[in-house]
Amino acid sequence: MSKQIWAYIDHFKGEPLMPSWEGIGAAQMLAEKLGGEVVAVILGSGMDDAVQRAFHYGAAKVIVADDATLADYRPEPYTETLAKAAQEHNPAVILFPTTTRGRELAAMTGAALDAGVIADIIDMDVEDGKIVTTRPVYAGKLLAKAVAEGEPQIITLRVRAFAKPEPDESRSGEVISVPAALSEDAIATKVVEYATTEGGVSLTEAAIIVSGGRGVSNNPRLQPPPDITDENEIEVWRGKQGFKLIGELAETLGAAVGASRAAVDAGYIPYEHQVGQTGKVVSPDLYIACGISGAIQHQAGMRNSKIIVAINTDPEAPIFKLARYGVVGDLWEIVPALNEAFKKKLGKK
Amino acid sequence: MKIVVFVKVTPDTAATVKVDESGKVTWGDAPLVLNPWDEYAVEAALQTKEAHGGSVTVVSMGDESALEAIRRALAMGCNDAIRIEDPALAEDDSLSTAKVLAAAVNKIGDVDMVFFGRQAIDGDTGLTPPQTARLLGWPYIGLVSAFREIDPDGKKLTAERTIEEGRQVLSTQLPAVVSVAKDFGEPRYPSFMGIRKAARAKVPVWSLADLGIEAPAVKVRLPELMNPPKREVQCEFIEGDTPEEIAEKLADKILAEKVL
Numbered sequence: 001m002s003k004q005i006w007a008y009i010d011h012f013k014g015e016p017l018m019p020s021w022e023g024i025g026a027a028q029m030l031a032e033k034l035g036g037e038v039v040a041v042i043l044g045s046g047m048d049d050a051v052q053r054a055f056h057y058g059a060a061k062v063i064v065a066d067d068a069t070l071a072d073y074r075p076e077p078y079t080e081t082l083a084k085a086a087q088e089h090n091p092a093v094i095l096f097p098t099t100t101r102g103r104e105l106a107a108m109t110g111a112a113l114d115a116g117v118i119a120d121i122i123d124m125d126v127e128d129g130k131i132v133t134t135r136p137v138y139a140g141k142l143l144a145k146a147v148a149e150g151e152p153q154i155i156t157l158r159v160r161a162f163a164k165p166e167p168d169e170s171r172s173g174e175v176i177s178v179p180a181a182l183s184e185d186a187i188a189t190k191v192v193e194y195a196t197t198e199g200g201v202s203l204t205e206a207a208i209i210v211s212g213g214r215g216v217s218n219n220p221r222l223q224p225p226p227d228i229t230d231e232n233e234i235e236v237w238r239g240k241q242g243f244k245l246i247g248e249l250a251e252t253l254g255a256a257v258g259a260s261r262a263a264v265d266a267g268y269i270p271y272e273h274q275v276g277q278t279g280k281v282v283s284p285d286l287y288i289a290c291g292i293s294g295a296i297q298h299q300a301g302m303r304n305s306k307i308i309v310a311i312n313t314d315p316e317a318p319i320f321k322l323a324r325y326g327v328v329g330d331l332w333e334i335v336p337a338l339n340e341a342f343k344k345k346l347g348k349k
Numbered sequence: 350m351k352i353v354v355f356v357k358v359t360p361d362t363a364a365t366v367k368v369d370e371s372g373k374v375t376w377g378d379a380p381l382v383l384n385p386w387d388e389y390a391v392e393a394a395l396q397t398k399e400a401h402g403g404s405v406t407v408v409s410m411g412d413e414s415a416l417e418a419i420r421r422a423l424a425m426g427c428n429d430a431i432r433i434e435d436p437a438l439a440e441d442d443s444l445s446t447a448k449v450l451a452a453a454v455n456k457i458g459d460v461d462m463v464f465f466g467r468q469a470i471d472g473d474t475g476l477t478p479p480q481t482a483r484l485l486g487w488p489y490i491g492l493v494s495a496f497r498e499i500d501p502d503g504k505k506l507t508a509e510r511t512i513e514e515g516r517q518v519l520s521t522q523l524p525a526v527v528s529v530a531k532d533f534g535e536p537r538y539p540s541f542m543g544i545r546k547a548a549r550a551k552v553p554v555w556s557l558a559d560l561g562i563e564a565p566a567v568k569v570r571l572p573e574l575m576n577p578p579k580r581e582v583q584c585e586f587i588e589g590d591t592p593e594e595i596a597e598k599l600a601d602k603i604l605a606e607k608v609l
Binding site for chain 2: 012017074075076079099100101103104106107108110111112114115116117118119120135136137138139140141142143144145146147148149150188189190191192193194195202204207208253270271272274277278279285286295296297303306307308309310320321322323324325326327328329330333334336337338340341342345346
């Protein structure tokens with residue numbers, strides 16, 4: 001029997017997250033080098049569409065547990081069901097996307113199976129039949145090679161670090177159904193509700209990010225409404241106006257909006273936009289930093305971006321050392337002009 | 350309520366971390382601090398104690414340098430502390446650490462809630478909190494941004510947590526393990542009295558024998574640490590007479606990179 005390389009498909013309400021397909025691509029690479037077959041693993045309720053898409057992206061088989069108790073991700077039934085399936089099918093490797101759920105489930109499945117877990121890798125290879133991974137540590141200030149003993153090897157893949165395969169709708173394969181491991185009354189955790197925050201493009205999955213720093217509030221010409229008189233409140237109001245400009249450029253480019261810690265701490269924009277060591281670590285194809293000086297903590301979160309563009313009034317700002325293109329200037333002039341230029345060139349109104 | 354908060358000591362976020370010629374990690378004379386993510390866990394643990402009574406015990410695994418983190422947590426208001434150190438723990442991974450921490454929770458006994466930060470900024474795995482929950486057989490709510498209800502008598506917990514899609518509200522039973530996200534709210538500064546008390550506090554050290562366990566197997570190893578490849582970029586500064594001219598040139602440069 002050939003080895004199974006599993007790729008766990010993370011989803012929300014039945015809709016797979018894009019990085020799940022990157023896991024199938026990584027599994028294909030391992031299957032070629034180690035020998036074995038790529039098996040997608042799906043837990044949920046009403047997952048027929050996700051199963052078909054896993055075949056399109058290249059899974060040879062799909063193991064699926066389709067049950068009402070698995071409709072929403074919860075640690076207990078997901079860990080129990082996945083661990084049981086792993087004990088039965090003995091995969092050599094289980095890959096997860098490093099999403100919130102993926103990281104958590106990988107950790108707990110590792111504990112359930114007493115297997116080593118390597119989190120958030122950016123690269124891997126096979127040397128003498130062993131998987132050698134590379135992962136950032138100290139928020140990317142260093143890289144570490146990481147290896148795990150025994151089987152299964154549980155590995156979570158940094159989002160966007162591995163290429164997504166091209167889907168082919170003609171592909172299909174064998175579906176293996178496995179039962180849910182826990183009945184509803186054996187599950188302590190219940191989902192009460194979802195409170196969605198503002199929409200927009202997810203930062204970690206974004207191919208383009210337009211980011212703002214403390215500098216976005218630096219526009220003394222901008223007059224606040226008369227009811228805002230406090231110095232601090234005026235600054236926050238200006239900061240928010242600055243992020244409107246950033247948001248407009250982001251919308252034109254189909255980009256996500258990022259921010260430095262300084263901008264978040266000053267109250268210009270919510271924490272979920274923070275890029276850096278104590279925020280999100282991102283690696284988009286294009287990162288446009290506006291009014292961000294580039295403190296080491298911010299660099300830790302974005303230095304792996306492919307092309308970095310910096311707009312800053314201070315020519316000595318450290319961000320220019322990372323940037324491919326730089327503009328020494330006022331973002332209040334450059335960003336709107338850039339937005340107009342892109343609208344024209346990309347044929348948008 | 351009996352509350353435990355696990356913390357770790359890490360180099361300050363402003364530290365320049367490098368691998369030296371001997372392959373060892375150095376951060377110059379940058380200070381060791383309480384892992385920044387753990388500050389939110391300590392804050393959440395203290396708020397829970399303040400709302401429901403009881404005590405908060407801060408626990409850290411590590412050599413004497415861990416006292417930096419422990420004393421900061423004590424100064425913020427934790428009641429007492431335990432440090433876990435054993436020569437057999439020289440090597441560790443997330444699962445071996447979780448086994449030690451779970452044993453510590455069992456030895457402390459009658460614990461209602463265990464708090465963690467989301468991850469340590471050195472190893473950056475974020476695996477230990479859910480693994481500790483799993484090993485204890487307790488429910489886990491990760492990345493908590495707010496508590497809606499903690500009912501120590503009814504043994505119930507309802508919390509909001511941050512996921513990719515927004516906020517998810519989960520209810521579960523106590524005892525439970527939680528990790529705390531940054532949007533929980535700003536951690537407090539230690540008071541002057543707190544700092545004095547923390548400096549004088551005696552911190553007992555528990556060995557593996559005290560915990561009644563053998564050294565757990567370590568399965569994940571880091572055979573090599575490397576400095577990341579230097580970003581070999583020369584910044585091309587875009588100039589022009591008007592913002593429009595600069596924007597025009599910059600947009601063309603970006604389009605030519607074919608990243609849009």
